[in-house]
Amino acid sequence: MITDIEVNKPEPISSGNKTVSFKRGTDVQYAIEVLDAGNPILITEFYNNGLSLLHELHAHLSRKFPNTSFQEQRVYRSEYRKLSNLILIEIADHKLAVKKSPSIGWLEKLYPETSDFLLTFPQVQGLNSAWQWYINGISIPVLRNKLHPYYGTYFTTRFEHLVLFDNWLKRYKGPKKSAIDVGIGSGVLSLQMIKYGFQKVFGTDTNPNAIIGLAEFMGDTKLSRKIELDFGNLFGRWNKQTELIVFNPPWLPELNNMDSSDEAIYYNSKLFPDFFAGAKQRLLPEGKLVLIFSNLAQITNVTKKHPIEEELDKGGRFQLEKCLKKSVKAASEKTKRDQHWRSSEEVELWILTHK
Numbered sequence: 001m002i003t004d005i006e007v008n009k010p011e012p013i014s015s016g017n018k019t020v021s022f023k024r025g026t027d028v029q030y031a032i033e034v035l036d037a038g039n040p041i042l043i044t045e046f047y048n049n050g051l052s053l054l055h056e057l058h059a060h061l062s063r064k065f066p067n068t069s070f071q072e073q074r075v076y077r078s079e080y081r082k083l084s085n086l087i088l089i090e091i092a093d094h095k096l097a098v099k100k101s102p103s104i105g106w107l108e109k110l111y112p113e114t115s116d117f118l119l120t121f122p123q124v125q126g127l128n129s130a131w132q133w134y135i136n137g138i139s140i141p142v143l144r145n146k147l148h149p150y151y152g153t154y155f156t157t158r159f160e161h162l163v164l165f166d167n168w169l170k171r172y173k174g175p176k177k178s179a180i181d182v183g184i185g186s187g188v189l190s191l192q193m194i195k196y197g198f199q200k201v202f203g204t205d206t207n208p209n210a211i212i213g214l215a216e217f218m219g220d221t222k223l224s225r226k227i228e229l230d231f232g233n234l235f236g237r238w239n240k241q242t243e244l245i246v247f248n249p250p251w252l253p254e255l256n257n258m259d260s261s262d263e264a265i266y267y268n269s270k271l272f273p274d275f276f277a278g279a280k281q282r283l284l285p286e287g288k289l290v291l292i293f294s295n296l297a298q299i300t301n302v303t304k305k306h307p308i309e310e311e312l313d314k315g316g317r318f319q320l321e322k323c324l325k326k327s328v329k330a331a332s333e334k335t336k337r338d339q340h341w342r343s344s345e346e347v348e349l350w351i352l353t354h355k
């Protein structure tokens with residue numbers, strides 16, 4: 001049952017020992033020393049005081065650490081992460097307790113049983129921006145309605161791969177009884193399939209928030225009878241054969257020396273072999289296996305390996321029907337600086353069939 005799954009959320013911190021507080025007028029140098037020594041600081045009075053302390057922390061760290069080479073940037077970021085997460089803020093009655101705070105509905109939705117607790121300031125910032133995305137929604141060029149991504153669920157604000165998939169679906173002439181969407185996320189690929197007349201889509205995800213969020217989004221509308229959800233690995237409990245399997249997997253291999261715990265972004269060495277083995281069993285003889293991928297790992301020199309090409313070369317299970325590519329629009333002015341490689345980024349739509 002979907003109601004039994006536990007949602008991922010920042011762990012509430014109980015308000016315990018006396019903590020140094022930070023407000024306007026507090027000696028900044030002293031506050032930074034407290035953080036440097038590994039002790040927490042509580043933001044009081046105004047939300048803005050939290051923003052100023054983060055600002056001061058940045059200033060302090062850029063004096064302390066050079067921040068130019070890639071390695072230095074990583075040290076800087078990890079130090080910033082460590083110290084900024086010592087900055088705490090209080091939640092009382094499901095609301096931020098300081099004045100002029102944003103109102104964040106997740107505090108009520110995700111913590112129905114805990115009304116008073118502490119979170120770190122960066123966690124609250126994350127909840128706040130996720131709430132804005134959720135409330136305002138995201139317009140997706142290939143969908144009529146906006147998407148409202150649930151807290152902690154993958155969504156994208158670049159749409160080239162969705163356009164590729166949409167164009168392919170438009171021309172698809174095969175049967176449309178059912179499909180499987182592995183790693184359904186915020187549901188965008190499933191909604192595209194429903195738009196083109198698929199009667200039933202089975203969606204899975206290992207992220208509980210994706211499943212909980214979509215179940216909430218669909219409620220008991222007509223859509224909820226077309227998209228069935230399962231919280232589980234790869235194909236979850238779907239064992240029946242289907243005419244279409246789609247997967248927009250993580251695009252980067254996990255690396256030992258980095259935090260690669262985000263399953264929407266990083267894949268481990270088992271993911272693709274297990275996926276292709278499962279897909280082999282569940283794809284009808286004339287069915288299509290559709291994968292979305294990108295050359296991101298290759299152009300950023302993370303790996304030369306391409307898990308789909310590897311499967312085609314060595315797997316002995318599938319053959320290539322076609323691969324469609326589309327270059328990704330240049331990044332906006334704001335982000336261009338560090339992302340010169342983006343100019344050669346391409347998304348890929350792979351269509352495979354049984355061998």
Ligand SMILES: C[S@@+](CC[C@H](N)C(=O)[O-])C[C@H]1O[C@@H](n2cnc3c(N)ncnc32)[C@H](O)[C@@H]1O
Pocket residue numbers: 154155156182183184185186187188189204205206207210232233234235248249250251263264265271
């Ligand atoms: C790149 S996101 C794509 C989400 C969505 N399908 C889309 O296209 O926007 C990958 C999704 O796969 C999920 N995922 C990763 N590993 C998985 C696994 N082994 N089984 C099921 N889902 C998985 C992630 O949680 C994430 O939601």
